[in-house]
Amino acid sequence: MTEKNVVTAIHDTLHDEMAADDRVVVLGEDIATRGGVFRVTQGFLDEFGERRVIDTPLAEGGIIGIAVGMALHGLLPVAEIEFADFIHPAYDQMVSEVSRMRYRSNGDFGLPMVVRAPWGGGVHGALYHSQSIEATYGHIPGIKVVVPGTPYDASGMLRAAIKDPDPVLFLEHKRTYRLIKGDVPDEPFEVPIGKADVKREGDDLTAIAYGLSLHLCLEAAARLQEERGVSVEVVDVRTISPLDKDTILASVVKTGKALVVYEDNRTYGAGAEIAATIAEEALFDLDAPVARIGGPDVPAMGFATNLEHAFMPNADTVAERMLELARF
Amino acid sequence: MYRTMVTARLIDEASFRLNRQGKAPFVVPVSGHEGCQVGTGWPLRPGHDIWVPYYRDVAIVLIAGMTPYEIFLGLFAKAEDPSSGGRQMPSHWGSRRLGIISHSSPIATQVPHAAGIAWAARYRGEDTVVGCWFGEGATSEGDWHEGLNFAGIHKLPVVFVCENNRYAISVAQPLQMAIQNVADRASGYGFPGVVVDGNDVLACYAAMKTAVDRARAGDGPTLIEAKTYRYFPHTSDDDDRSYRTREEVEEAKHNDPIARFAQTLKDQGVMDAPTIDAVWAETKADVDAQIDQAWNAADPDPVTLGRHVYLERDGM
Numbered sequence: 001m002t003e004k005n006v007v008t009a010i011h012d013t014l015h016d017e018m019a020a021d022d023r024v025v026v027l028g029e030d031i032a033t034r035g036g037v038f039r040v041t042q043g044f045l046d047e048f049g050e051r052r053v054i055d056t057p058l059a060e061g062g063i064i065g066i067a068v069g070m071a072l073h074g075l076l077p078v079a080e081i082e083f084a085d086f087i088h089p090a091y092d093q094m095v096s097e098v099s100r101m102r103y104r105s106n107g108d109f110g111l112p113m114v115v116r117a118p119w120g121g122g123v124h125g126a127l128y129h130s131q132s133i134e135a136t137y138g139h140i141p142g143i144k145v146v147v148p149g150t151p152y153d154a155s156g157m158l159r160a161a162i163k164d165p166d167p168v169l170f171l172e173h174k175r176t177y178r179l180i181k182g183d184v185p186d187e188p189f190e191v192p193i194g195k196a197d198v199k200r201e202g203d204d205l206t207a208i209a210y211g212l213s214l215h216l217c218l219e220a221a222a223r224l225q226e227e228r229g230v231s232v233e234v235v236d237v238r239t240i241s242p243l244d245k246d247t248i249l250a251s252v253v254k255t256g257k258a259l260v261v262y263e264d265n266r267t268y269g270a271g272a273e274i275a276a277t278i279a280e281e282a283l284f285d286l287d288a289p290v291a292r293i294g295g296p297d298v299p300a301m302g303f304a305t306n307l308e309h310a311f312m313p314n315a316d317t318v319a320e321r322m323l324e325l326a327r328f
Numbered sequence: 329m330y331r332t333m334v335t336a337r338l339i340d341e342a343s344f345r346l347n348r349q350g351k352a353p354f355v356v357p358v359s360g361h362e363g364c365q366v367g368t369g370w371p372l373r374p375g376h377d378i379w380v381p382y383y384r385d386v387a388i389v390l391i392a393g394m395t396p397y398e399i400f401l402g403l404f405a406k407a408e409d410p411s412s413g414g415r416q417m418p419s420h421w422g423s424r425r426l427g428i429i430s431h432s433s434p435i436a437t438q439v440p441h442a443a444g445i446a447w448a449a450r451y452r453g454e455d456t457v458v459g460c461w462f463g464e465g466a467t468s469e470g471d472w473h474e475g476l477n478f479a480g481i482h483k484l485p486v487v488f489v490c491e492n493n494r495y496a497i498s499v500a501q502p503l504q505m506a507i508q509n510v511a512d513r514a515s516g517y518g519f520p521g522v523v524v525d526g527n528d529v530l531a532c533y534a535a536m537k538t539a540v541d542r543a544r545a546g547d548g549p550t551l552i553e554a555k556t557y558r559y560f561p562h563t564s565d566d567d568d569r570s571y572r573t574r575e576e577v578e579e580a581k582h583n584d585p586i587a588r589f590a591q592t593l594k595d596q597g598v599m600d601a602p603t604i605d606a607v608w609a610e611t612k613a614d615v616d617a618q619i620d621q622a623w624n625a626a627d628p629d630p631v632t633l634g635r636h637v638y639l640e641r642d643g644m
Contacts, residue, residue, distance in 0.1 A: 051451050057474070057478060057481065059477070061471050061474055062440050062443075062475065064440075065439070065471055065474065066475075066478055068440070069440065070444040070447060072441065072444070072448075073448035073452075074448055075452075086369030089470070092434055092471070093440070096433075096437055097432060101637070103409070103428060105430040106409075106415060107412030107414050107639075108422060108423065108430065109429075161445075166638045
């Protein structure tokens with residue numbers, strides 16, 4: 001075990017997978033000479049060479065489309081979209097090509113590829129460096145969408161994503177990159193895609209979250225336990241699609257109350273699907289209406305510190321909502 | 329080559345006949361494009377090189393190894409349709425076995441795929457060449473630019489073939505681009521652009537052979553623009569009378585690539601008139617027999633709707 005932050009865990013895992021399998025190639029903007037704007041591919045160019053570490057032109061549709069071609073011809077591409085906010089030009093490739101290749105060919109072709117994208121707010125990213133895109137792609141069958149929130153999960157799920165025979169959108173919350181630290185095994189290991197994880201056990205209510213919001217929930221839960229004796233179970237969704245309904249429902253059935261916390265715009269966000277699932281499948285186990293905390297329905301968060309804070313959930317508001325729910 | 333051109337034409341004529349009979353809800357015609365397709369498809373090696381076609385490429389997939397029977401399975405959306413098992417509209421080709429890359433309906437999305445395949449082929453030390461076909465309308469798309477740009481930067485083993493029939497459905501070339509020749513765009517990507525008479529199958533062959541040899545030698549891509557014409561509407565759902573005069577269409581048919589090639593074959597003493605007639609008769613009998621066989625094949629089972637979203641394991 002070694003303690004690492006999230007970005008180091010991702011760097012090390014990607015490095016080890018490239019060293020272990022020469023079919024793995026990485027491509028994207030600024031990833032070779034610069035080593036990535038977040039340094040995820042630092043040193044890769046020198047070690048693996050320009051045939052495997054590819055600085056692409058500034059064209060996101062091309063990055064994804066070229067990765068599709070590579071995946072069709074025996075490689076395991078890991079494409080980086082510099083910021084999740086910039087993936088939109090590639091939406092057609094993601095939806096029309098990446099998600100549908102296996103389905104439309106009736107299983108004849110598959111795309112073993114990973115698209116990595118840093119997402120989320122809390123880093124003064126303003127309108128175009130803070131976005132949440134998980135719901136957009138969670139809505140598209142054929143693409144798996146993962147949102148690991150800890151160094152352990154980021155490492156294990158990246159390895160699982162690279163080995164997955166189907167396309168995986170691997171979302172890395174920027175604020176967690178250097179903020180969140182944890183132990184990561186030194187030997188290769190996988191965390192399965194499609195499995196949520198109970199990060200904290202509790203009895204009074206269930207908080208369901210992912211990414212940075214997971215840590216807000218954990219912080220709020222610890223505080224409530226200490227200050228109010230309220231016992232909160234925290235479920236880390238980890239995979240947006242396919243959603244692990246069983247783990248979420250089992251926890252909600254146990255506690256009888258559910259709070260879903262997410263940073264994306266509240267309306268039609270991934271939390272809406274989670275809330276709907278609970279309402280549909282656990283109604284008679286609920287002791288309170290399902291509660292949600294999401295971003296306001298404005299186009300994006302602002303650059304000014306107070307505007308950004310006003311957009312994002314925080315541990316105080318999460319704790320407040322948990323307490324209300326516990327007292328319901 | 330001649331027989332393949334005739335086969336493509338007869339598949340087209342049969343498909344429209346079946347459309348009028350109510351047996352084929354949707355047809356994407358090829359007629360008029362047989363010369364540029366057979367000419368540019370022929371220098372590639374079936375079973376070895378990779379084909380990245382678009383929906384009009386009946387003759388390309390014939391060269392790659394798809395049979396008329398398989399094409400009609402697609403037309404009738406049958407379970408054994410090799411491209412999609414009846415999921416996609418007809419003429420959305422694909423076959424891993426034949427190296428024909430599955431494609432979609434959005435235009436030019438296959439172009440960066442071709443570049444990525446070419447990268448992978450070179451990385452793996454193969455001498456594979458990738459052929460990528462599209463219409464002139466595709467060259468307006470961002471994906472087209474992004475694919476050619478990447479291929480040019482890295483001198484990838486890919487040949488881009490534009491089948492320029494002057495209309496993207498109804499929009500004529502002058503409203504698609506401010507230049508006369510799509511091939512001129514190649515200079516922006518640092519590789520040669522070649523204009524060729526798309527109704528002259530041998531000229532297309534020569535241009536493609538040069539481009540394929542160049543790609544295989546590691547000298548990079550070529551953009552070939554084959555100027556041609558489509559004789560039918562864009563699809564069976566289109567009415568081209570709203571944007572093309574009948575006189576223009578009839579005039580274009582004087583340049584029929586099949587008739588021109590037949591004349592060349594006769595002039596060169598390769599085939600005489602009775603032999604050519606026999607090719608048509610044999611091919612028609614063969615195509616018609618394959619239509620019947622495909623028509624009688626099984627439809628897809630609706631319970632398979634949920635299959636192949638992801639890789640199926642454990643016998644699923």
